[in-house]
Amino acid sequence: SQQGEEDPQALSIQEGENATMNCSYKTSINNLQWYRQNSGRGLVHLILIRSNEREKHSGRLRVTLDTSKKSSSLLITASRAADTASYFCATGGEFQGAQKLVFGQGTRLTINP
């Protein structure tokens, strides 16, 4: 079964507003990563936060990690139409005896002009 659960499944906001997506997971992890996918094509890595980090920034992106609650959030500030995409969290750790990344279900983000 998937490790990550994301909410909301879909989010629609106006351009310029902030978008927040959440990810929860079940087991201990080494790191948590966020990816973007445009139009069902290849994924692009956005940001990686390690288990001993609590917050990380990259441009308009802010990621938080709460290992006690086994959850993470991705905040996109001042959204743009080009941010319209699906966003996936992926947890890195040992699952079923091997180091692997396990992807969440994703959030479909739509930015309305």
Next chain:
Amino acid sequence: SAVISQKPSRDICQRGTSLTIQCQVDSQVTMMFWYRQQPGQSLTLIATANQGSEATYESGFVIDKFPISRPNLTFSTLTVSNMSPEDSSIYLCSVNRAPNEKLFFGSGTQLSVL
């Protein structure tokens, strides 16, 4: 970083046939990963391909259905065999530079089986 060329980008195939997807990386990597993304779903790891050894398949995926080749450190193929409409998905190859570090993805292969 890593630049990955994946082809074909899309194909429409008949039931019972097979399709081989190619993945070329611009530099040597130890492991390559093949994912499936069913319509509207997340990514599911099919197998991990190591150069010079048998691929490691995840639960629910078998070598007879998804044979993988890894002849060198920059190239891999995934074959979807004896296809059925249920195999209609996006197939993605990816690589990383170290275990659990960020993945670089190819542009994906959109497969439709009639």
